[in-house]
Amino acid sequence: MSKFEFYEKEESPIPKYEVKKEISDLTILFIVASIIYFLIAGSLALLMRLIQSKAFIFVNPDQTLGLFYASLTIHGQLMFFGFISMLTVGISYYLVSKFGKKPLYSINLAILSFCFLNSGVIFLIIAGTMFFGAGWYNLMPLTFHSGNDGWSVSSAVIFLVGDVLIGIALVIFCINIIATVLSGKIAAGIQKTERTKLDENNNNTEIHEDSINKEDKKRDDSLTLQYLPPSVRWISVLGISSWFPKKYRTAIPAMSIVVVGIFVNAMVQFVGNFGLFIQLFTGFTYLLNPDFQPSWLFTKDAWWFFGHPIVYFTLFSFLGAAYYYIPRYARKIISYDKWAYRSWPFYFVFTMTVFTHHAFMDMPNPDWLKFIAQTSSLAIIFPSGLTIMTIMMYIFRSKISWNLTSLFMLSGIAGWAFGGYSGTQTGWWGQDVYLHNTLNIVGHIHLTILMGSVLFAMGLIYSIIPSIIKVAFNKTLGILHLLLTLIGGFGIAFLFTYLGFAGFIRREAIAPDEFAWSMPLMLFFAIIVGIGQIIFAYNLFNTLNKKYKFLSKDNTIFYVAFISTAIAGISHILIVSLFMGFESKPSIFLLLSGIIQIFWILPLVKRWGRIWYLFGCLGTIFLIYLFISVQFDMKFVLFFLVTGLAQIFWIVPYLKSNWSRKRLYIGIGISSILILSWLFTNPPEKIFGLDAPYDDISMSLEIMQVIFIASTIVLVIKEKDDSISHIFQKLRHHAR
Amino acid sequence: MGEVNLASDLGFGTPWLVETLTVAILLTTGFIIYVLLSTRSNKIRLSGLDQAKYRLYKYHAERYWAIFVAGILIWFWYLGIPWMPSMAFDNISENQTIHVIKITAGQWFWELEDGGYTYKNNSGSIEQAPLLQQNNSSNGLKLNKEINVKAGETVKFIANSEDVNHGFGILTSSKSVDSILMQMQVVPGYDNVFYYTFDKPGTYTIRCLEYCGWLHPYMISEITIQAT
Numbered sequence: 001m002s003k004f005e006f007y008e009k010e011e012s013p014i015p016k017y018e019v020k021k022e023i024s025d026l027t028i029l030f031i032v033a034s035i036i037y038f039l040i041a042g043s044l045a046l047l048m049r050l051i052q053s054k055a056f057i058f059v060n061p062d063q064t065l066g067l068f069y070a071s072l073t074i075h076g077q078l079m080f081f082g083f084i085s086m087l088t089v090g091i092s093y094y095l096v097s098k099f100g101k102k103p104l105y106s107i108n109l110a111i112l113s114f115c116f117l118n119s120g121v122i123f124l125i126i127a128g129t130m131f132f133g134a135g136w137y138n139l140m141p142l143t144f145h146s147g148n149d150g151w152s153v154s155s156a157v158i159f160l161v162g163d164v165l166i167g168i169a170l171v172i173f174c175i176n177i178i179a180t181v182l183s184g185k186i187a188a189g190i191q192k193t194e195r196t197k198l199d200e201n202n203n204n205t206e207i208h209e210d211s212i213n214k215e216d217k218k219r220d221d222s223l224t225l226q227y228l229p230p231s232v233r234w235i236s237v238l239g240i241s242s243w244f245p246k247k248y249r250t251a252i253p254a255m256s257i258v259v260v261g262i263f264v265n266a267m268v269q270f271v272g273n274f275g276l277f278i279q280l281f282t283g284f285t286y287l288l289n290p291d292f293q294p295s296w297l298f299t300k301d302a303w304w305f306f307g308h309p310i311v312y313f314t315l316f317s318f319l320g321a322a323y324y325y326i327p328r329y330a331r332k333i334i335s336y337d338k339w340a341y342r343s344w345p346f347y348f349v350f351t352m353t354v355f356t357h358h359a360f361m362d363m364p365n366p367d368w369l370k371f372i373a374q375t376s377s378l379a380i381i382f383p384s385g386l387t388i389m390t391i392m393m394y395i396f397r398s399k400i401s402w403n404l405t406s407l408f409m410l411s412g413i414a415g416w417a418f419g420g421y422s423g424t425q426t427g428w429w430g431q432d433v434y435l436h437n438t439l440n441i442v443g444h445i446h447l448t449i450l451m452g453s454v455l456f457a458m459g460l461i462y463s464i465i466p467s468i469i470k471v472a473f474n475k476t477l478g479i480l481h482l483l484l485t486l487i488g489g490f491g492i493a494f495l496f497t498y499l500g501f502a503g504f505i506r507r508e509a510i511a512p513d514e515f516a517w518s519m520p521l522m523l524f525f526a527i528i529v530g531i532g533q534i535i536f537a538y539n540l541f542n543t544l545n546k547k548y549k550f551l552s553k554d555n556t557i558f559y560v561a562f563i564s565t566a567i568a569g570i571s572h573i574l575i576v577s578l579f580m581g582f583e584s585k586p587s588i589f590l591l592l593s594g595i596i597q598i599f600w601i602l603p604l605v606k607r608w609g610r611i612w613y614l615f616g617c618l619g620t621i622f623l624i625y626l627f628i629s630v631q632f633d634m635k636f637v638l639f640f641l642v643t644g645l646a647q648i649f650w651i652v653p654y655l656k657s658n659w660s661r662k663r664l665y666i667g668i669g670i671s672s673i674l675i676l677s678w679l680f681t682n683p684p685e686k687i688f689g690l691d692a693p694y695d696d697i698s699m700s701l702e703i704m705q706v707i708f709i710a711s712t713i714v715l716v717i718k719e720k721d722d723s724i725s726h727i728f729q730k731l732r733h734h735a736r
Numbered sequence: 737m738g739e740v741n742l743a744s745d746l747g748f749g750t751p752w753l754v755e756t757l758t759v760a761i762l763l764t765t766g767f768i769i770y771v772l773l774s775t776r777s778n779k780i781r782l783s784g785l786d787q788a789k790y791r792l793y794k795y796h797a798e799r800y801w802a803i804f805v806a807g808i809l810i811w812f813w814y815l816g817i818p819w820m821p822s823m824a825f826d827n828i829s830e831n832q833t834i835h836v837i838k839i840t841a842g843q844w845f846w847e848l849e850d851g852g853y854t855y856k857n858n859s860g861s862i863e864q865a866p867l868l869q870q871n872n873s874s875n876g877l878k879l880n881k882e883i884n885v886k887a888g889e890t891v892k893f894i895a896n897s898e899d900v901n902h903g904f905g906i907l908t909s910s911k912s913v914d915s916i917l918m919q920m921q922v923v924p925g926y927d928n929v930f931y932y933t934f935d936k937p938g939t940y941t942i943r944c945l946e947y948c949g950w951l952h953p954y955m956i957s958e959i960t961i962q963a964t
Contacts, residue, residue, distance in 0.1 A: 065950045135947045141924065142900040147843040147949035296901065297923045339798045361903070361919060364926040367822035374816055378809045385805040389798060392767070397774045414768055421760040428812070430747035430819025434916045437903055437945040501754050503907055503915025507947040 017101040017187075023093055024468045026110055028544070030090020031461060033114075035537055037082030037121060042533055044075040044128075049523040052511050066150070068509040069133030073159075074124060076136025081166045082121040084314040084449065087457045089113060089173045092262045092317040094464060096180055099256035099324070101187035101225055105179035109172050116169035123162030129574060130155035135507065137307055140283050140299050153287070160283055167276045170313075174270035181237055181255075181263045187223040188236065188253035223256060237263045239344030249338065257340050261320015264344050268351045269313045275305030275355075301359050301369075308355035314449055315416075316347065318456035319387060322409050325463065326391050329406040330398035339390045343383035350380040360432045370429055377427025381420060388417050404478040408459030411486055415451025415493075419444055422497055437507075440500020446493040450529075455485070458536070465540070469547040477539040484532030491525030557718075561711035562604040564704040565616065569597030571701035593623055610716050617712035620705045627702060646670065746819045750916070825931050834931075835889045841922045842898035843949050846942055846957035850883045851894065886964050887937045897924040903945025906932070906959065919945050937963040 051068045093110050097103060104110055132155035134143045143156045228236065232252055235241045239260050241252040282299045285292050323340045356373035359365050391413055400406055422444040426432045435441065458481075466472050495518060500506075504515050511519050544550075572594030580587040596619070603612035747753075817823060836851030885891060895904050905919035917940070920930040934940070944955035 069947075069950055133950065139901050139946070142948060145843070145900050145949075147951065150950050293925070296925060300901070300923070339802075342802075359921075361921045362923055363821065363920050363928045363930060364923060367820070370820055370822070374820065375813060378813050378816075381809055382802075382805055386798070386802055389801045392771050393798065395775060396771045400775050410768070410772075414764070417764050418761050421757055421764075424812070425753050425757060428747060428816040428819065429821065430816055430824070431753060433746050433919060434750050434753070436919060437905075438916065497757070498754075501750050505905070505943055505945055508953040509950075510953050 017098055019094055019097045019468075020103050020107075022107050023097050023104060023110070026107070026114065027090045027094040027464070028468065030086055030093075030114060031465070031540075032544070033118060034083050034086035034090065035540060037078050037086065038533065039537055040125070041075050041078035041083055042530055044071040044078070046523075046526055046530055047071045048075065049519070049526040051509065053519040053523045065509050066131045066133060069135070069507075070128050070131045070151070072507065073133045073135055073138070074128035077124050077162075078121065079449075080136065080310060080314070081117065081124070084453055084457065085166075085170070085310065086117055086121075087461075088265070088314055088317050089117065089169075091321075091457065091460055091464065092173070092177060092265065094468075095258050095317065095321055096177055096262045099187065099223075099258040100180060101223065102180065102185065105176050105183060109176045113169045113172040113176065116165050116172065120162045120165030120167075120169060123158055123165060127155050127159035127162060129577060130158065132156060132159045134159075137303060139303070140279065141286065141296055143283060144287065157287070160280055163276065164280055167273055167280065170269055171273050174266040174273070177262055177266035178270065181259060181266075182230070182233060185225040185227050186233070186255060186259070188226050188228060188255050189223045226253065228253060238267075238348055239264075239341035242338040242341035243345070254336055254341065257323040258320045260341060260344050261323070262317045264348050265313055265316035265320075268309050268316070268348060271352055272306045272309030272313075272355075275302045275307070278302035279306070297359075297362060297364055300362065301356075301365070304355040304358035306355075308358060309351055311445070311449065312347070312351045314453040315456070316351075318412075318453060318460060321460055322391060322412070322456055323387075325405055325459070326400075326409055327394040327398075329403065330394050330400040337390065339386060343386045343390075346379065346383035350376045350383075354380050357427060357432070360429055361436050374427060374429055378424070381424055381427075384416075384420050388413055388420075404462035404473065404475065404482070405459040407479075407482055408455045408462065411482065412452050412455035412459065415447050415455060415489070416453075419447030419449075419452055419493075422447060435500060437505065438500035439496045439504045439506055442506055443493050443495070443497030443500055446489070446496060451486075451489045451493055458485075461540070465543060469544065471543050471546045473543050474539050477535050481532050481536040481539065484528050484535065488525045488528030488530075488532060492522060492529065495522055495525065557711050557714055558604050558607070561613075561616075561708055561715060562601045564708040564711065565597045565600045565604070565620070568620070568701050568704040568708060569594045569600075571704070572597065575701070593619075613712040613715045617709050617716065620709050620712075624702060624705055624709075746824060825929075832890055834892045835885060836892045836894060837883060837885070839893055839895040839904060839922070840898060841895060841902040841904065841944070841955075843900065844944070844951040844955040846904075846944075846955065848883050848942075848957065848959065854892070883959065884962065885934065885959065886962050887934050888964050889933065891932050891934070893920070893928075893930045893932065895920065895922040895928040895930075896926075897922045900924060900948050901946050902948050902955070904928070904930075905943050905945035907941045907943055921946055934961040937961045 048068055048071050051064055051071075093104060130152065132151045134146070134151070134156070138156075138159065143160070144153055146152075146156075236252055236255050237260055241249055241254070244252070279299055279302045282294045282302070286294055327337075353372055354376040356369050357377045360370065360373055391409075395410070422440065426435050426441065426444065462473055462478060499515060499518055502515070504512070504518075572590050576582065576587045576591045576594070580590070582588065582591065600612075600616045602608070603616065833853050833855040835853055838849040838851045840847040840849070893904065895902075901924065902922040903919055904922050906917045907915045908917060918930060918932045920928055922928050939958050939960045942957040942959055944952055948955065
């Protein structure tokens with residue numbers, strides 16, 4: 001365990017086939033986008049923890065409830081679609097090309113899926129800012145019936161449009177992958193994952209350059225591009241041939257296990273997507289025609305027909321990759337392992353039927369559906385058990401190199417196994433009665449996804465990015481990321497699981513008194529995970545920056561400026577939409593100023609010149625002045641401004657030692673008078689001009705504005721652009 | 737009263753679930769540590785005959801493991817069959833008298849109504865006994881209606897929803913580790929049915945177990961069970 005190796009010292013763990021630049025660039029784009037959404041969704045999780053710990057209190061409790069449920073909804077969907085599905089799609093494109101040794105069926109379709117997925121996710125975020133909060137699986141008809149003063153139907157429509165776009169993106173992805181694997185030639189043969197030279201030279205970890213090339217060449221040849229007849233191709237790519245007797249098994253060329261994982265994933269999701277479209281169709285028809293009375297039970301079943309495959313969608317591509325990467329780092333001689341392939345036919349069948357256990361407690365559902373649910377829930381454990389054992393056997397007695405990828409993947413195996421156990425318990429109808437819709441289910445999903453799929457995905461990112469851009473990650477930060485994620489992630493997941501056993505019902509914004517003790521603990525674990533992910537994001541962007549140089553010194557100040565004005569603008573719009581409404585004149589003014597602030601990104605990104613920065617700066621100063629004059633009594637603000645400056649002035653005497661005593665006495669005297677006057681005026685009670693229910697947002701907004709002003713001042717001073725001088729020259733010219 | 741298999745007999749109960757999950761996680765952690773330690777052993781690098789022996793061992797291990805997992809799962813499946821609603825609820829004996837309680841769920845209230853007793857007559861058809869108590873309906877956030885249920889009676893809950901999906905759950909009032917006693921989804925447009933027998937008299941909490949809007953946490957009611 002103590003021996004960690006850097007990636008650059010190792011030979012490339014994946015085949016020599018060079019993925020086309022357009023595909024690898026797109027993969028990086030997918031990864032970057034997913035991490036941005038991951039951070040947003042993670043912040044929403046923190047917000048929920050803050051609300052439940054009562055550390056974040058709005059004046060109006062109904063607003064707290066609305067904020068909690070909107071965060072809950074967007075956290076769920078954003079994590080599924082914006083983060084982990086986005087990663088799955090991006091990484092699958094890269095891996096299927098790398099291990100299939102061929103370009104994608106269509107790069108344009110891949111780009112289209114990126115655009116659809118991102119537009120869909122942006123719609124979800126917009127719906128969230130409108131307080132849409134029907135939960136991540138928006139159980140219809142709740143989507144349209146929020147109860148008194150809940151979210152609006154228009155927010156529901158925006159949310160559903162988002163889901164339509166996401167559905168289209170997933171269909172495009174599935175078609176692209178299926179077409180890539182089934183059309184033309186594909187790499188097949190016997191997949192070798194060994195590092196043969198190492199095994200031969202027991203005591204020598206150094207490998208001569210020539211021998212690497214020789215070995216790689218040998219390994220590379222083991223999978224060759226060949227045309228497989230359709231029947232053979234299907235049997236091979238679904239892993240069915242692995243169950244044949246040896247004579248027939250060896251006669252059928254095997255495809256890479258990574259391709260098998262991705263193909264099964266795409267096939268299952270392609271079928272599952274129909275469920276989403278049925279749910280959305282029902283929802284829109286109901287909206288357009290109020291007389292339409294659909295079966296909400298069927299709609300619910302249809303959603304879960306999509307909703308369970310989407311959970312496995314986050315896993316299968318990475319699991320297929322783990323079958324390759326782990327033995328590769330473990331340096332095992334494995335030319336073809338039938339056990340690696342044997343799980344996949346079971347995954348393929350049971351992932352499509354296991355959804356029924358989500359409708360376990362729906363009594364009107366037919367009994368045969370409950371039988372299918374129980375059978376499939378237990379049956380899907382069989383391939384999972386095989387996968388875990390096979391991968392553990394790869395590690396067993398191996399000389400594995402513990403790099404970030406192998407460490408993350410091993411942790412993922414552990415999290416996934418633990419989540420599997422808790423899933424098994426709810427797979428029995430008779431046991432699910434006690435656990436359905438408690439926090440136990442939330443614990444299960446966090447174990448299987450946060451501590452399973454996400455860790456696999458992170459492990460792959462730590463391997464794929466260096467192999468694409470040829471720059472290594474910072475190893476120490478990577479280890480820190482792993483440790484914090486493990487401590488915080490398992491902390492959260494096990495706490496959820498326990499609370500569920502104890503009867504804490506899922507989706508209760510206000511924790512019952514008997515469980516109040518657990519909320520600060522949950523917040524603590526969430527913060528730990530959060531810090532880990534911020535470290536990861538920093539490490540990722542820093543590594544990418546080494547290649548793409550988008551954060552050069554000159555650029556940084558521009559980034560600071562446009563990010564601060566963007567956040568300030570979004571916050572203004574949020575304040576108006578959440579707390580003030582659009583009726584009054586001040587709210588329209590704030591809305592406009594918010595839009596203008598967001599618009600100001602453009603001059604900063606496009607470098608329009610000093611005059612723009614100057615006006616941005618002046619406008620923001622004016623906004624801050626307005627805020628202060630409305631929020632506070634100006635008399636006191638002026639008083640404190642003057643006294644504050646006067647106090648700062650008294651630094652001078654300490655710096656300049658040659659000041660006379662007389663001046664010091666005057667200073668002490670004036671300070672004493674100030675303290676006395678503070679006592680008389682009793683400012684803490686009088687300083688606030690009016691109650692602001694949105695203090696937390698508006699204070700962070702003002703801080704952003706101050707940062708923006710500071711950065712634009714720096715820009716105005718630094719920029720060599722002479723547009724301002726020109727204007728002044730022209731003014732002088734006119735004056736003459 | 738005949739031999740019945742009701743919700744109180746379903747599954748092995750929450751304490752068993754906690755214990756088995758803990759044991760499974762500890763065993764798996766132990767196995768992972770064992771595998772990790774094996775990578776530090778002197779027998780790390782095998783070659784020649786040792787390698788062949790290892791491969792043989794590995795493949796056999798996988799085969800036995802696959803048979804073991806499949807066996808356990810089939811056993812689990814068999815264990816779970818009597819708990820399935822079609823088996824558990826149909827086991828209610830022929831002449832069983834059943835106390836019907838009608839539930840109306842809506843945003844955000846529970847309305848409980850005594851539906852009287854049903855029993856099977858000699859010809860096998862179900863008959864309705866006169867209502868013991870009739871309640872007036874009223875609306876409100878935390879509605880608690882008087883119904884007269886005795887411990888030991890077989891209760892048939894029939895739930896309907898006026899608006900969205902709800903989850904009808906009965907919890908023990910003390911939040912110990914086995915607090916949820918029974919639950920079912922209340923799907924709008926359907927009669928949702930669940931049978932349950934309260935073993936002990938007392939006051940039980942009714943809560944919504946399916947998210948149904950912002951005031952979902954406040955959708956609480958109570959049911960009092962009297963001694964026989």
